[in-house]
Amino acid sequence: xxxxxxxxxxxxxMLFDTSDKKAxxxxxxxxxxxxxSESKVNDIKALIQSDDEELVDLILIDFLMIVGNPAFxxxxxxxxxxxxxxxxxSKRMFMLKDLYRSVYGMLSLKRxxxxxxxxLKASAKLIKILNKVIISxxxxxxxxxxxxxxTNNIVYCWYSFPLDMIQKGxxxxxxxxxxxxxxxxxxxxxxxxxxxxxxxxxxxxxxxxPKIVCDVVNALQSMxxxxxxxxxxxxxxxxxxxxxxxxxxxQAKIDANPDKxxxxxxxxxxxxxxxxxxxxxxxxxxxxxFHFQWNYDARGRVYASGYDLNPQGDSYKKGAIVPKVVx
Amino acid sequence: xSKAIGIAKEVLSPRGLEWLKVDVCNCYAGNHxxxxxxxxxxxxxxxxxxxDNLSELHLLVADAEEMPAxxxxxxxxxxxxxxxxxxxxMYVDASNQALQLYAVLTSCKATALVCNLxxxxxxxxxxxxxxxxxxxxxxxxxxxxxxxxxxLMTTLxxxxxxxxxxxxxxxxxxxxxxxxxxxxxxxxxxxxxxxxYPDGEDSFLKVAFNEAMVKIAPNAMKAMAQIQxxxxxxxxxxxxxMPDGFIVKYDVKKDVEVSFDFEYQGIxxxxxxxxxxxxxxxxxxxxxxxxxxHSVDGWICRQLIxxxxxxxxxxxxxxxxxxxxxxxxxMLKNKYDDLxxxxxxxxxxxxxxxxxxxxxxxxxxxxxxxxxxxxxxRASIYSLC
Numbered sequence: 001x002x003x004x005x006x007x008x009x010x011x012x013x014m015l016f017d018t019s020d021k022k023a024x025x026x027x028x029x030x031x032x033x034x035x036x037s038e039s040k041v042n043d044i045k046a047l048i049q050s051d052d053e054e055l056v057d058l059i060l061i062d063f064l065m066i067v068g069n070p071a072f073x074x075x076x077x078x079x080x081x082x083x084x085x086x087x088x089x090s091k092r093m094f095m096l097k098d099l100y101r102s103v104y105g106m107l108s109l110k111r112x113x114x115x116x117x118x119x120l121k122a123s124a125k126l127i128k129i130l131n132k133v134i135i136s137x138x139x140x141x142x143x144x145x146x147x148x149x150x151t152n153n154i155v156y157c158w159y160s161f162p163l164d165m166i167q168k169g170x171x172x173x174x175x176x177x178x179x180x181x182x183x184x185x186x187x188x189x190x191x192x193x194x195x196x197x198x199x200x201x202x203x204x205x206x207x208x209x210p211k212i213v214c215d216v217v218n219a220l221q222s223m224x225x226x227x228x229x230x231x232x233x234x235x236x237x238x239x240x241x242x243x244x245x246x247x248x249x250x251q252a253k254i255d256a257n258p259d260k261x262x263x264x265x266x267x268x269x270x271x272x273x274x275x276x277x278x279x280x281x282x283x284x285x286x287x288x289x290f291h292f293q294w295n296y297d298a299r300g301r302v303y304a305s306g307y308d309l310n311p312q313g314d315s316y317k318k319g320a321i322v323p324k325v326v327x
Numbered sequence: 328x329s330k331a332i333g334i335a336k337e338v339l340s341p342r343g344l345e346w347l348k349v350d351v352c353n354c355y356a357g358n359h360x361x362x363x364x365x366x367x368x369x370x371x372x373x374x375x376x377x378x379d380n381l382s383e384l385h386l387l388v389a390d391a392e393e394m395p396a397x398x399x400x401x402x403x404x405x406x407x408x409x410x411x412x413x414x415x416x417m418y419v420d421a422s423n424q425a426l427q428l429y430a431v432l433t434s435c436k437a438t439a440l441v442c443n444l445x446x447x448x449x450x451x452x453x454x455x456x457x458x459x460x461x462x463x464x465x466x467x468x469x470x471x472x473x474x475x476x477x478x479l480m481t482t483l484x485x486x487x488x489x490x491x492x493x494x495x496x497x498x499x500x501x502x503x504x505x506x507x508x509x510x511x512x513x514x515x516x517x518x519x520x521x522x523x524y525p526d527g528e529d530s531f532l533k534v535a536f537n538e539a540m541v542k543i544a545p546n547a548m549k550a551m552a553q554i555q556x557x558x559x560x561x562x563x564x565x566x567x568x569m570p571d572g573f574i575v576k577y578d579v580k581k582d583v584e585v586s587f588d589f590e591y592q593g594i595x596x597x598x599x600x601x602x603x604x605x606x607x608x609x610x611x612x613x614x615x616x617x618x619x620x621h622s623v624d625g626w627i628c629r630q631l632i633x634x635x636x637x638x639x640x641x642x643x644x645x646x647x648x649x650x651x652x653x654x655x656x657x658m659l660k661n662k663y664d665d666l667x668x669x670x671x672x673x674x675x676x677x678x679x680x681x682x683x684x685x686x687x688x689x690x691x692x693x694x695x696x697x698x699x700x701x702x703x704x705r706a707s708i709y710s711l712c
Contacts, residue, residue: 181329181330181331184329204576204577204578205575205576205577206566206574206575206576208574209572209573209574210571210572210573212571212572212633213571213572213573213629215633216629216632216633218329219329219332219632219633219636219637219642220632220636220642220643220644221329222329222330222331222332222636223331223332223333223636223641223642223643224331224332224333228395228399230395230398230399233398241394241395245394256501257501258501289331289333291331296573296625298575298576298577298618299575299577299618299621299622299625300569300573300575300621300622300625300626300629301621301624301625301628301646302625302628302629302632302644302646311643311645311650312644312645312646315393315394315395315396316395318395318396319393319394319395319396320395322334322399322416323333323334323414323416323641323643323650324331324333324334325333325334325336325414326333326334326335326336326414327336
């Protein structure tokens with residue numbers, strides 16, 4: 001089923017559901033075009049010092065999701081390479097960092113290796129085990145801005161994700177607005193999205209908040225939004241304007257933190273963000289109104305979920321939406 | 328399931344129309360090419376600026392700070408001027424909210440004067456006031472609004488790098504340009520004829536900055552210093568309850584460097600990470616004051632959301648900015664004032680400190696006996712602007 005065909009929030013979320021990890025692994029490995037050999041699985045078991053098949057699967061999913069990087073919404077490509085997709089991810093070190101932090105929230109590596117130094121070493125060993133299976137790491141000489149020669153590791157991934165997998169990853173990271181009023185939060189009741197539930201307080205904050213506190217985010221979730229159909233400009237002109245805004249904001253980010261963004265350009269960042277913003281806008285455009293999931297940080301500040309469209313976002317993210325008008 | 332709440336299409340009240348003109352000025356701001364910083368004008372000047380420039384406002388779109396919002400505000404203005412009903416949300420921002428909260432929690436009129444909480448019809452600019460105080464302390468004229476802004480903002484949220492921030496802003500340096508910053512600081516000390524490290528630890532600029540901050544916001548600075556004493560070495564977690572029952576629990580983060588040598592394809596590489604997810608307070612932890620202040624701004628935000636939403640009206644927020652229908656801005660402002668007045672007469676800070684200290688033998692004392700009165704707060708028109 002296509003996104004546009006979904007008639008309910010549940011239908012949309014089912015399309016992106018990643019809760020069945022086992023099924024996900026099968027799909028991922030099928031798309032990898034090859035299976036991880038038994039000897040490699042044994043190497044992983046030795047690494048984690050456990051015979052737990054499920055744990056191995058979870059680690060593989062983590063690994064595949066990170067290597068394939070579907071969260072950044074890249075298009076399907078033969079011999080997909082990090083270099084082509086995003087220069088930020090072209091270095092092995094970035095992949096190592098991602099693995100080490102186990103960003104997909106399954107916390108498999110983190111659970112097994114609570115000590116950060118041990119986890120870092122384990123991540124490196126895992127990359128080594130799976131090298132030549134689904135990825136290839138090549139050494140390449142590059143030049144820094146200061147003309148100093150150094151060796152860089154370029155990671156190539158030998159498989160590609162189909163579009164629906166990309167969307168699944170995107171949905172987990174950059175949640176889209178909801179086309180129905182989000183589920184209500186309550187004492188001990190998780191609200192917001194119908195699947196992929198999160199806690200009312202992010203991270204390590206106190207989760208068991210009283211009803212009146214839940215009512216605040218319920219109120220924010222009930223606020224209805226629509227797209228800002230500019231009265232003066234055509235959608236094409238708005239798209240150009242948005243691109244320019246994103247480009248300028250990206251350039252400002254790079255200027256403010258050149259080290260962090262040394263492998264990015266404003267053009268590259270604007271290309272990626274504009275594309276995903278347009279997918280998100282296309283999605284909500286098919287519905288009369290939409291809503292955001294809201295929750296708290298540990299101090300009690302409220303946050304809306306969603307990356308591309310968000311009432312708390314940058315000027316273009318905020319500028320793209322307006323409160324839904326009622327006559 | 329909750330009912331969806333949208334924004335109503337209504338004819339604007341006279342005050343609603345005034346707020347719309349303020350919105351036009353705020354969205355334009357004019358910081359790019361124009362000589363007029365329209366978001367910093369007095370209220371009657373903002374209204375006059377819109378009235379005087381009605382026929383040319385559309386020509387200024389390209390210069391607007393918030394371009395999409397500015398264009399939308401213009402469209403709404405053209406309808407509203409003809410008496411047509413409009414559905415338009417306007418954001419109003421708290422003026423230096425951290426200072427506002429310190430002002431009411433310590434009942435300090437001097438601090439309130441910096442953040443538009445005791446200024447009545449006048450409009451204060453904390454950054455300019457700080458620059459002026461800093462120039463006075465060091466007997467010079469090199470500091471201005473622009474180079475002091477970030478230092479003030481970050482100091483209120485726990486940073487101890489005011490001197491670095493000012494040097495970065497003055498010379499367009501990055502924080503990582505350590506040597507350049509140090510050289511610039513040394514040159515400034517030479518130019519001003521002062522010792523670079525008068526107390527052996529902090530630079531002259533940091534010392535002077537703190538003195539200037541105490542001048543413009545005395546109780547706020549004292550309170551912040553006292554609150555920071557709550558950090559206990561080795562304690563991993565702090566909890567306290569807010570008046571509406573929200574339980575704040577935060578773990579103390581500490582940056583630790585993780586490094587190891589990794590052999591790959593015969594080459595040994597050294598890899599280093601800065602890891603944040605190890606928790607433990609150390610003597611340099613600076614999170615206590617900002618976390619307490621954010622828990623109070625979170626409480627204010629929750630009260631405003633419930634107040635507006637319970638009347639079936641639209642509201643959204645970005646922490647210290649609140650978006651409501653133009654006809655609801657006065658209602659929002661009155662409620663905001665009510666909340667600040669309630670805090671001004673309360674012992675909330677003392678209660679939080681007691682909970683955080685959790686039976687410790689010595690509890691930091693923050694004076695809440697001050698000279699800020701209810702009338703100051705209610706008469707100040709720029710607390711939200």
